[in-house]
Every structure is written in structure tokens, then in C-alpha cells.
Amino acid sequence: MTRAAAIEKALSYFDDGGYLAELGPRIAIPTESQNPDRLPVLRDYLEQEMIPAFEAMGHDCQVFENPDSSGGPVLLASRIEDPSYPTVLGYGHGDVIRGQKGRWKNDRDPWTIEQDGDRIYGRGTADNKGQHILNMAAMRHVLETRGSLGFNSKFMIEMGEENGSAGLHQIVSENPNAFAADVFIASDGPRISPDTPTIFLGARGAKNFDLVVDLREGGHHSGNWGGLLANPGIILAQALTTIVGPTGELLVKELLPPPISNSVREALSGITIDAGENGPEIDPDWGAPGLTSAERVYAWNIFEILTLTTGNPGNPVNAVPPRARAHCQFRFVAGTNSEEALDILRRHLDDHGFDQVKIEPPPSGNAINFKATRTPLDDPWAVWVKGAIERTKGSPPALLPSLGGSICNDIFTDILGLPSIWIPHSYGACSQHAPNEHILLSEFRDAIEVMTGVYWDLGEDGTPS
Amino acid sequence: MSRQAAIERIDSYLSDGGFLDDLARRVAIHTESQEDSQIGELHRYLDDEMEPYLKDLGFNCVKFENPVDGGGPFLIATRHEGDDLQTVLSYGHGDVVRGYDDQWNEGLSPWEIVKEGDRWYGRGTADNKGQHTINIAAMKAVLEERGSLGFNVKILIETGEERGSPGLREFCRAEADKLKADVLVASDGPRLSPARPTIFMGSRGVFNFTMRLNMREGGHHSGNWGGLLANPGVILTHAISSIVSPKGEVLVEGLRPPGPIPNSVRAAITNLEIDGGEGAPEIDPNWGEPGFTAGEKVFGWNTFEVLAFTTGTPNKPVNAVPPTAEAVCHIRFVPPTDPNGFLPAVREHLDANGFSMVELSPDRECLNATRLDPDHPWAKWVVASLEETSGNKIDVLPNLGGSLPNDAFSEILGLPTIWVPHSYASCSQHAPNEHILESVSQNALQIMTGLWWDMGAGNTPR
Numbered sequence: 015m016t017r018a019a020a021i022e023k024a025l026s027y028f029d030d031g032g033y034l035a036e037l038g039p040r041i042a043i044p045t046e047s048q049n050p051d052r053l054p055v056l057r058d059y060l061e062q063e064m065i066p067a068f069e070a071m072g073h074d075c076q077v078f079e080n081p082d083s084s085g086g087p088v089l090l091a092s093r094i095e096d097p098s099y100p101t102v103l104g105y106g107h108g109d110v111i112r113g114q115k116g117r118w119k120n121d122r123d124p125w126t127i128e129q130d131g132d133r134i135y136g137r138g139t140a141d142n143k144g145q146h147i148l149n150m151a152a153m154r155h156v157l158e159t160r161g162s163l164g165f166n167s168k169f170m171i172e173m174g175e176e177n178g179s180a181g182l183h184q185i186v187s188e189n190p191n192a193f194a195a196d197v198f199i200a201s202d203g204p205r206i207s208p209d210t211p212t213i214f215l216g217a218r219g220a221k222n223f224d225l226v227v228d229l230r231e232g233g234h235h236s237g238n239w240g241g242l243l244a245n246p247g248i249i250l251a252q253a254l255t256t257i258v259g260p261t262g263e264l265l266v267k268e269l270l271p272p273p274i275s276n277s278v279r280e281a282l283s284g285i286t287i288d289a290g291e292n293g294p295e296i297d298p299d300w301g302a303p304g305l306t307s308a309e310r311v312y313a314w315n316i317f318e319i320l321t322l323t324t325g326n327p328g329n330p331v332n333a334v335p336p337r338a339r340a341h342c343q344f345r346f347v348a349g350t351n352s353e354e355a356l357d358i359l360r361r362h363l364d365d366h367g368f369d370q371v372k373i374e375p376p377p378s379g380n381a382i383n384f385k386a387t388r389t390p391l392d393d394p395w396a397v398w399v400k401g402a403i404e405r406t407k408g409s410p411p412a413l414l415p416s417l418g419g420s421i422c423n424d425i426f427t428d429i430l431g432l433p434s435i436w437i438p439h440s441y442g443a444c445s446q447h448a449p450n451e452h453i454l455l456s457e458f459r460d461a462i463e464v465m466t467g468v469y470w471d472l473g474e475d476g477t478p479s
Numbered sequence: 480m481s482r483q484a485a486i487e488r489i490d491s492y493l494s495d496g497g498f499l500d501d502l503a504r505r506v507a508i509h510t511e512s513q514e515d516s517q518i519g520e521l522h523r524y525l526d527d528e529m530e531p532y533l534k535d536l537g538f539n540c541v542k543f544e545n546p547v548d549g550g551g552p553f554l555i556a557t558r559h560e561g562d563d564l565q566t567v568l569s570y571g572h573g574d575v576v577r578g579y580d581d582q583w584n585e586g587l588s589p590w591e592i593v594k595e596g597d598r599w600y601g602r603g604t605a606d607n608k609g610q611h612t613i614n615i616a617a618m619k620a621v622l623e624e625r626g627s628l629g630f631n632v633k634i635l636i637e638t639g640e641e642r643g644s645p646g647l648r649e650f651c652r653a654e655a656d657k658l659k660a661d662v663l664v665a666s667d668g669p670r671l672s673p674a675r676p677t678i679f680m681g682s683r684g685v686f687n688f689t690m691r692l693n694m695r696e697g698g699h700h701s702g703n704w705g706g707l708l709a710n711p712g713v714i715l716t717h718a719i720s721s722i723v724s725p726k727g728e729v730l731v732e733g734l735r736p737p738g739p740i741p742n743s744v745r746a747a748i749t750n751l752e753i754d755g756g757e758g759a760p761e762i763d764p765n766w767g768e769p770g771f772t773a774g775e776k777v778f779g780w781n782t783f784e785v786l787a788f789t790t791g792t793p794n795k796p797v798n799a800v801p802p803t804a805e806a807v808c809h810i811r812f813v814p815p816t817d818p819n820g821f822l823p824a825v826r827e828h829l830d831a832n833g834f835s836m837v838e839l840s841p842d843r844e845c846l847n848a849t850r851l852d853p854d855h856p857w858a859k860w861v862v863a864s865l866e867e868t869s870g871n872k873i874d875v876l877p878n879l880g881g882s883l884p885n886d887a888f889s890e891i892l893g894l895p896t897i898w899v900p901h902s903y904a905s906c907s908q909h910a911p912n913e914h915i916l917e918s919v920s921q922n923a924l925q926i927m928t929g930l931w932w933d934m935g936a937g938n939t940p941r
Contacts, residue, residue, distance in 0.1 A: 419702020
């Protein structure tokens with residue numbers, strides 16, 4: 015009954031195909047939370063897969079119905095061994111973005127896992143089914159090896175993260191005791207490189223919205239009317255160029271964060287971003303000038319055009335189009351005045367003569383609105399998790415103040431008041447929100463080692479009190 | 480036997496239902512040239528409708544196959560009265576855009592004429608069956624009144640205008656002898672205002688091209704990659720914004736006309752009142768070339784439009800940096816702008832402004848810009864005839880704002896070109912509910928009868 019034995023067992027399970035055998039049937043459930051038709055499927059994932067798995071690990075399962083009719087149910091699985099033990103809240107999301115079937119290479123089915131060398135393809139392999147399934151397996155091997163966990167486990171599985179975690183804030187706010195814990199430890203997002211274990215302590219926030227120029231009913235013949243009727247596509251393009259520069263710099267000063275602190279700058283100083291094999295090539299001249307790549311992603315704000323449409327792109331006609339719409343995103347770090355972001359943008363547009371550009375809510379299928387959060391770099395739990403990973407791997411993990419992406423971390427930090435420690439298992443080029451989503455077997459093998467060690471140590475003495 | 484009597488004849492043609500009968504028969508033929516399956520209907524329009532009608536008027540008719548595969552046939556109808564008489568070439572197109580049958584208002588059908596008040600609905604009523612029907616009927620009235628026309632006529636009917644007039648230029652080049660004439664007088668497009676006749680003598684050209692950015696394969700999560708990967712949508716909005724100002728002013732020198740608007744053209748267009756009629760869009764007075772009147776903007780200058788723009792997956796948006804962006808753009812241009820200079824000018828401009836990653840490609844065939852000086856003797860002669868019939872001043876456009884294959888006539892055949900449009904701007908010509916106004920058609924029948932009468936009266940320019 016040792017730490018090494020638990021890790022050994024977990025690795026055998028992984029190498030003998032146990033992990034893929036658990037992953038396959040769960041990927042096969044098409045839990046697209048942005049697709050209203052899939053609402054019943056979200057419940058299936060909990061009832062058919064999660065609840066039996068947690069019950070087998072001695073967890074009591076409670077399902078919270080979602081107060082938001084567009085959101086799926088939320089599972090809380092709890093195993094309380096002793097009130098004096100530390101309680102760890104885990105988290106995963108069982109929903110995925112749209113499958114985008116038909117757009118995958120080799121016509122792969124997003125709902126069937128398929129191995130190609132080191133890669134395992136399938137929607138949700140990286141984001142997030144593969145990650146919480148791995149953590150559950152690591153915890154199970156600790157339980158089986160030690161006979162108990164040695165800590166109290168609460169594990170939440172939500173089914174709406176890709177659609178902005180609808181209803182989750184309300185569920186947790188209304189049931190603070192059910193979700194109460196001492197620390198939050200969970201997995202989502204990418205490592206900074208596939209072979210570098212990584213911790214991040216918060217997440218950038220994100221707010222999606224649309225900018226719309228709607229000038230009139232219908233298109234008008236560009237020969238008869240060109241030069242007389244304002245073109246909404248041109249106006250919208252011009253308005254956007256006042257918000258974001260030609261090399262991606264966010265130009266609206268009030269939407270920028272305070273200067274990067276020395277401790278954050280120091281934490282990021284050694285970090286290079288490595289997309290892994292076949293990752294996209296970084297454009298060194300893109301983004302905020304004077305910052306390193308790591309600072310751009312983990313410590314700064316960005317404005318993206320996610321989609322822009324005017325006219326009829328599939329079948330263009332010679333007409334002045336009547337309207338143009340850009341679906342936009344603002345990502346921001348903790349410390350940004352994000353509550354007022356849309357008011358700031360409104361003033362900015364008005365000041366630049368673009369009162370014709372309206373700010374509208376985003377389409378409901380892509381309506382994310384996340385707060386930015388950050389647990390301090392010197393938080394005792396952060397230091398402790400760092401040590402636990404170092405005990406397993408022999409060297410400390412990379413420590414990021416914040417994830418580049420966004421998660422509902424404010425539920426844990428703000429509502430539950432927990433230090434939040436994220437240990438991601440994916441990598442940058444995993445195509446997680448695109449066709450060809452995949453994970454790397456070598457990286458996940460490393461991750462099960464890391465997680466088994468962390469869960470083992472949580473049951474030992476020496477955790478922060 | 481008088482001009483007035485000829486005009487009274489054409490009034491009866493309308494009031495006795497002759498115009499409705501002729502037009503209804505023609506509208507009933509489904510000449511949708513954008514549908515390959517309707518090629519038989521294109522032939523039927525010439526064989527069953529145009530030829531018999533024109534033969535009755537003493538025309539000699541010859542049908543020609545299109546030199547371009549898949550293009551519809553041409554008809555040349557000739558009535559030769561004397562070697563020493565003027566020869567007029569007229570033109571019409573028997574094809575129409577798609578019917579869009581199920582999108583018309585309740586009770587309407589594209590293939591039959593339905594009258595509602597002043598409006599006559601039906602596909603092709605405005606574009607172009609109604610217009611050449613008016614012109615030929617007016618010739619018939621003159622012929623019946625005078626016993627002869629007093630001039631020679633060649634009528635060219637094509638059946639592929641709505642798919643870009645395939646083969647028209649090759650055909651005109653090959654049959655230049657058969658189409659030889661002194662002047663082109665034809666009808667298509669809208670009047671400036673329904674209340675007054677308009678003539679135009681050319682058209683703006685149109686050049687379509689695509690601006691495209693292809694940064695990488697696939698989208699990448701905007702949280703992990705936002706700030707590290709260049710966003711093609713952002714770059715393309717900047718590239719476009721460097722070409723055209725927030726008010727629609729064209730900023731690239733090579734896309735603007737090479738010189739100021741000529742004085743004679745300016746005199747004709749400066750004070751033109753643009754009235755699209757009922758249902759027309761509201762003009763944005765602050766859009767377009769600064770300091771120009773509406774007439775100068777549409778008829779005297781070049782415009783740059785973004786016709787369509789797309790980046791990302793607008794129907795199913797995801798939180799990813801999109802990999803590609805594309806804008807379909809076009810330039811409407813007036814003579815003497817050389818469209819061959821457009822792409823090189825845009826290329827040079829984009830490179831100079833740091834947008835060398837934006838790829839450019841021309842789209843369809845360019846339509847050249849053509850124009851006749853408003854002081855040309857034929858222009859003045861037609862204006863005088865139309866003003867005599869209508870009793871007041873008419874609108875004279877050196878060129879139409881839209882684009883026509885007029886270069887086939889002005890450049891290949893070398894003719895002065897005068898167009899007398901019988902439609903109006905809100906006629907829905909390329910949309911459901913296409914219609915003409917009976918009041919405008921009555922006036923059009925009268926002015927064309929007067930014009931053909933005057934053409935045979937012996938005082939035309941030489």
C-alpha cells in the first residue's frame with residue numbers, strides 16, 4: 015500500500031486499454047449543449063455513465079435540476095470519509111461543442127474514438143470528457159490501493175459549460191453547503207506544452223456579443239443605388255478597425271487590464287508556448303505589442319471577430335447589402351473593468367461616429383459570459399499542489415496565474431470562496447473547439463501519473479490546514 | 480396621316496387591350512435563362528412569338544445559335560426600306576431571371592399578368608419583355624399610319640442577358656455586317672423618375688473581385704490562441720477600411736476616375752433628381768464622394784462596394800480564431816476608367832499598407848463602362864423628339880448607374896447608343912413581384928411612336 019503502487023496500478027490500467035475502454039462509450043454520447051435538440055442526451059450522460067461510475071467509487075449522487083430551461087442537469091457526487099479530513103471539490107463538464115460532423119479529416123465520426131499513432135480523436139476527448147474521466151480513474155486507483163481516499167471528495171459534473179454554464183451559478187449559490195469544500199482541484203484546458211505538467215490558478219473571462227449595422231429592408235441594385243446608400247459592411251469593417259488594430263492590438267484603452275504585476279511577469283518569464291506537433295504557427299507580430307507570447311495569452315486582454323457576415327456570401331449578387339453582423343468576443347484577465355465592457359464599447363463607438371453600429375446579444379448557441387478569476391500565486395494550496403506534482407515528476411510543474419481560455423471558475427473562487435487549482439491534461443493544438451479534436455496518449459499517460467500522485471497525497475498528512 | 484394620328488393609334492392599342500394581349504403571351508413563356516433546362520423556352524420565345532409577329536410587320540427574320548456552349552439563341556429581324564435611309568439597330572432580351580414562383584405576393588404569379596391599380600405584375604414585364612414589346616408595337620403603329628417606316632430597322636433579340644450575355648460580343652463581332660446601322664435605339668432599365676422620360680447613352684462598368692485571407696487550416700480556440708494567431712477577419716476589415724472610407728469614399732487613386740467629371744456630363748447630371756418611386760430606399764445624403772450631388776455620385780463617379788463578407792461559421796458560431804476570411808467586392812466605374820488597372824492598383828495599395836497576405840482574384844467577366852456625350856447630335860435629336868411628345872423636359876443621363884452589355888454596340892459595332900428606359904426603380908425587376916406601371920407604359924408607347932415617326936420624317940442627324 016504505497017504511493018508508487020497506486021501510480022503503478024493506474025499506469026497498468028492506462029497501458030492495458032482500460033482508459034480508452036471507459037472513454038469510448040462516453041464520447042459516443044453526443045452531448046452538444048449548444049444544440050437544443052440534445053437536451054435529453056445531456057441527462058443520459060449523467061444517468062448512464064457518471065452516476066454508476068461514482069457510485070462504484072462509494073460516492074452518493076445528487077442531481078440538481080437546472081433552473082434555466084436551456085441548461086442540463088448538474089451532478090454532485092460526494093464521498094465523505096471523515097469530517098476532519100480536507101474536502102476537495104472536483105469538477106468536469108460532460109457537454110461538448112457541436113460535433114461538426116462532415117468537417118473532420120478522413121470523414122471521421124466525432125462520436126467514435128479513433129486512434130492514429132499517439133492521437134485519440136473524438137469530440138470531447140480533450141474538452142472535457144477525457145480529462146474528468148482520467149481524474150476519476152486516478153482517484154479510483156488511490157481508493158483501491160489505499161482502501162479509502164483519506165480525504166473527502168466532492169465531484170461536480172455539469173452539462174452546459176460550452177453554452178456558458180447556464181444555471182450553474184444559481185444552483186451553487188442556492189446550495190452552498192452541498193458544494194462546500196476546502197480546495198478546488200480539477201482539470202480542463204491545455205498544458206503549456208505536452209510534456210510539461212501545468213497548473214493554472216484562474217481563467218480569463220470572456221464575453222460574447224454582436225455588433226450589428228442594420229440599415230434597411232432588403233438589398234438594392236448596386237448600379238442604381240451604389241454611392242447613394244450606405245453600405246453596412248463597410249461601416250462595420252471601419253468600426254471594427256477602431257476597436258482592434260491591424261495586428262490584433264486592442265485599441266480601446268478602457269478595455270485593457272492594469273499593468274502586469276511583477277509576480278505574474280516573473281511566473282510567466284520562463285514559459286514558452288509550444289503548440290506541439292502540427293500546432294498552428296504563432297504569428298509573432300500579432301497581439302499586444304511589447305509582450306511575450308505567454309503574457310499575451312495568460313495576462314492580457316484581446317478582442318476577436320469570431321464571425322462576420324454581410325450580403326449573401328454563398329451566392330453574391332450585385333446589390334448593396336442591407337445589414338452586416340459581427341459576432342465578437344472580449345477575453346480579459348482579472349482586474350479588467352469587464353462589468354462595464356459593453357458600456358465602454360458603446361461610448362467608444364459613439365465617440366468615433368459609429369452610432370449606427372448597435373451592440374446586440376450574441377446568438378444563444380454561443381453566448382458565453384465568463385468572469386475573470388485568479389487565485390494568488392502564493393496561495394498555500396497552490397504551493398502544495400505544485401509540491402505534489404514535483405514529488406511524482408521530479409521537477410516542478412509550470413505555474414500559470416491564469417488560463418488563456420475561460421471557465422466558470424468564479425463559481426469556485428467567488429461563490430464558494432475556494433482556492434482554485436487547475437491541472438490541465440490537454441495541449442494547445444488539440445483542436446478542442448474545431449473539427450479533429452484529439453488528445454495525445456503520451457500526455458494523458460503522464461497525466462494519470464500526476465493525478466494519482468496528487469490524490470494520493472491529499473490523503474496523507476501535510477495538506478494546508 | 481400625321482404624327483398625332485400615329486400616337487392616337489398607339490393609345491388605342493393600350494386601351495383596346497392589344498398591349499395586354501401581346502405582353503401576356505410573352506410573359507407566359509418561361510424564359511428563365513439561368514436555368515439550363517429552359518433552353519427550349521428560349522427558342523420558343525423567338526420561334527413562336529417574335530418571328531411571326533415581326534414577319535407580319537414585314538421583317539426578315541434569321542435565328543442564330545449562340546457561339547458559346549449553353550448560351551441561348553439570337554434573332555436578327557431586318558426591315559429594309561431603302562439604301563439611302565437611316566438604319567436603326569434596336570435590341571431587347573427575351574430571357575428573364577428565375578420566376579421565384581412561391582415568393583410572389585398572394586394572388587400573383589410570375590407567368591401571368593395580374594393588374595392591381597396602376598401596376599401590371601409578371602416576370603419580364605419590366606425586364607425586358609414589356610420594354611421591347613412597347614418599342615415594336617410603336618413601330619407597328621407608325622407603319623400602319625404612314626404605310627412605311629421611312630427608315631431601315633434591325634432588331635436584335637438575345638436570350639441570355641440575365642446570365643451575363645454569353646456570346647453576345649462574339650456574335651456582334653462575327654455578324655457585324657448584318658448588324659451594321661447608324662444608331663442604336665433600345666430600351667432597358669429604369670427611368671430616373673416614373674413621371675418623366677429618361678434617356679441614357681451608356682452605362683457604368685462593373686468589375687467584381689474577391690479579397691481572401693487563408694491563414695491556416697482550421698479554427699483554433701480563442702482562449703488558448705487569441706492574441707497569438709492573426710485573425711483573418713480583423714485583417715480583412717482593415718484592408719477594406721484602407722480602400723474605402725467610413726462614408727463610402729473610394730480612397731485608392733487607381734480605383735477612382737482618372738480625371739474630374741467632364742463639364743458636359745456634369746451639366747447633365749448635377750441637378751438630376753433621383754426618385755425611386757414608391758417603396759424606394761431612403762438615400763443616405765452623407766454617403767459617397769464628399770461634395771457630390773446624388774446624380775454625380777451615381778452617374779459620374781466610381782463606387783466600391785462590399786457585396787458579401789464572411790469569416791468564421793456565422794450559422795453555427797464557435798469560440799475560435801477563424802482560419803479564413805473572404806470579401807466579394809465590386810467597383811462600378813464610369814468612362815474613361817480602365818478596369819485593367821483595378822487589380823494591380825489594389826494589389827499595390829494592399830502591399831504598401833502591409834496587407835500583402837490578402838489574396839485577390841477577379842470574379843466574373845468585367846462589363847466595360849460606356850458613355851455618349853450629351854452634346855452628341857443623335858442625343859440632342861432624340862431628346863427633342865421625346866420632349867415634343869411628352870410636352871416637358873426629360874432626364875438625360877450620359878450613362879446609366881447600372882451596367883449593360885452596351886460595349887457590344889458602342890465599341891464592337893461602333894454605334895452611338897441611346898437607351899430609352901420604360902421601367903422605374905422600384906419595379907422589383909430581379910425580385911418577386913416584378914411589375915410595370917400602366918401610366919408609365921402609356922407614356923412610353925407614346926414617346927416611342929413619336930420617336931419612330933420622327934425617325935422616318937427625314938430630319939435625322941447624318
